[in-house]
Amino acid sequence: MKKKIGITFFALCIFSMPSQVFAEFNLDNKSYYYGFFIGSLSETCILYQFGNLSGEDLRETYQSIFSSLRKRDKKVEKLVFKFANDKKFYCKDFVPFNY
Numbered sequence: 001m002k003k004k005i006g007i008t009f010f011a012l013c014i015f016s017m018p019s020q021v022f023a024e025f026n027l028d029n030k031s032y033y034y035g036f037f038i039g040s041l042s043e044t045c046i047l048y049q050f051g052n053l054s055g056e057d058l059r060e061t062y063q064s065i066f067s068s069l070r071k072r073d074k075k076v077e078k079l080v081f082k083f084a085n086d087k088k089f090y091c092k093d094f095v096p097f098n099y
Helices: 002-016 028-047 055-070 075-082
Strands: none
Touching: 028 055, 028 075, 055 075
16 A cells, blocks of 8 residues: 555656646647637537537627637638638538628
8 A cells, every 4th residue: 555655656746847848838829719719610510510509509609709700810810711611611601701
């Protein structure tokens, strides 16, 4: 029993030390927002595909997503629009074009 506690304590000490790998790891805001908006579009599209979300609700959600996207960087907005208008994106017909 003491051996297991000692091994567990040693492992916790090692894992609690700061790692040099993550010390210089910085995320930029553009990649974060791009991933956030792409994930939001994809998740709501999946909910629509499986019948958990109606077409009207999907359209309103997309309008909300794209209105908050306008407040962000123009480069991110352009990349998200490019993703949303891709032929492979199932819900591209619900993307509002007036934003």
